[in-house]
Amino acid sequence: MDRVAAGVARTVGPLDSIVIGAGQAGLTASFHLRRLGIGHVVLDTNERAGGAWQHRWDSLTMADVHGVADLPDAPAPGGSHDRANEVIARWFDDYEDEHELPVIRPVRVDAVTDEDGLLVARAGERSWTARTLVNATGTWSHPFVPSYPGQRDFAGDQWHTVAYPGREHFRGRRVVVVGGGASAVQFIGEIAPIAHVVWVTRRPPVWSDEFSGRDAIGLVERRVREGRPPASVVSVTGLRLRPQEMAAARTGVYERRRPMFERIERDGVRWADGGFEPADTILWATGFRPAVRHLAPLGLRSPAGGIALLPGTSDVQTSVTAALDPRVQLVGYGPSASTIGGNRAGRAAALAVRRHLRERP
Incomplete structure (x- = not known):
């Protein structure tokens, strides 16, 4: 059976819903929409299945990732040393086929x-025209690189997480790693044993062996409820060193962290006190921003700069409905921007779509 035809209600006129994005949250939303008999399509910008996972760097294995939550009726692949970008792409592709999800790609x-x-x-x-919308575009397509004086004059390489070229590219180089999150810690773990690395962050890192994910997600939820731009869930859960980072830790690189520099010069970076670090590579592990520019015509942003969400029906990760337009559900945004949150949000979005359709047929 044609995958799209199987998932779209055979009715004349607009669809009941459109899902934008076929990552974990988007596939979960599509599964539940189909289960509820809600006609929809899933529009995905990628050439193949796998969401943002297919674009992750090759050295990231299934044993390295922060846990991959199950999809509905499908347990996640177990931890292994296989490349995450290949394993999860195959898993998502099989899932789309098995459940006949109406994915259309590539559609930007x-x-x-x-x-x-x-x-x-x-x-x-x-x-495509519909009565409701589930936005599941995540953040991967919207990398964030801060701007500093002299940045364009830098003679060396500049890389962002989104295009990380792999460990061997940095062998023997002088590298400035910028960023205070888990990606920065992991990159340093890979390259510090084979390169001269200086770690630079805006704030001191917060190290934690234990943390309350629920409390961290609650902090993010409060931000989006107030209409402020969401912070990453990962950014408030603390950092840990995995076994593969221990070789780098023995070099002292994590302890020699420096505050943000003031400007970038042709051959390195300079601090406000005049200190200078020669460098031929800057690696920006500075994160991502929600990919929601395509929603701008709907006027969903609050004066505070973010998209405010209504309170969830059961927990913080079911906070998905845009406060200014209940036709629009955002999954993988704010409190649901995690692998577990994406699943809960996908189900909550499908239920919210059904409620809206019943209230306003």
Whole structure:
């Protein structure tokens, strides 16, 4: 059976819903929409299945990731030393086929507009119209690199997490790693044993052997409820050194962390006190921002700069409905921006879509 035909209700007129993004949260939402008999399509920008996972660096294995939550009716692959970008891509692809999810790709949605009370997702000359929308675009397509004086004059390489070229690229180099999150810690763990590495962060790192994920997610939820831009869930859970980072730890690189430099010069970085660090590579492990620019025509942002969400129905990770437009559900945004949160949010979004359709047929 054709995958799209299987998941789209055979009705004349607009769809009941459109899901944008076929990562973990998007596939979960599609599964539950299909289970509820809600006609929809899933528009995915990638050439193949796998969501953002397919673009992760090759050295990231299934044993390294922060746990991959199950998809509905499908247990996640176990930890192994196989490449995560290959394992999860195959898993997602098999899942789409097994459950006949109506994924269309590649489709890059440029904008979502409101036309006579219906939502229209536009991708070049193509468009899809629906009564509701589930946005599951995550953050991977919107990497963040801060701006510093002299940045364009730097003679060396500059890389961001999104394009990390692998460990061997840095062998023998002088590398400045910028960022205070788990990716920075992992990159340093890979390259410090074979390169001269200086770690630079805006704030001192918070190391933690134990943390309350629920409390951390609650902090993020409060931000989005107030309409502020969401902070990463990972950013408030603390950092840990895994066994593979211990060789780097013995070099003292994690203890020699320095505050942010003031400017970038041709051959390195300089601090406000005049201190200078020669470098031929800057690795920006500075994270991502929510990929929601295509939603701008709907006017969902609050004066505080973020998209406010209504309180969840059961827990913080079911906070998915846009406060300014209940037709729009955001999964993998704010409190649901984690592997476990994406699953809960996907189900909550499907239920919210059903409620909206019943209330406003």
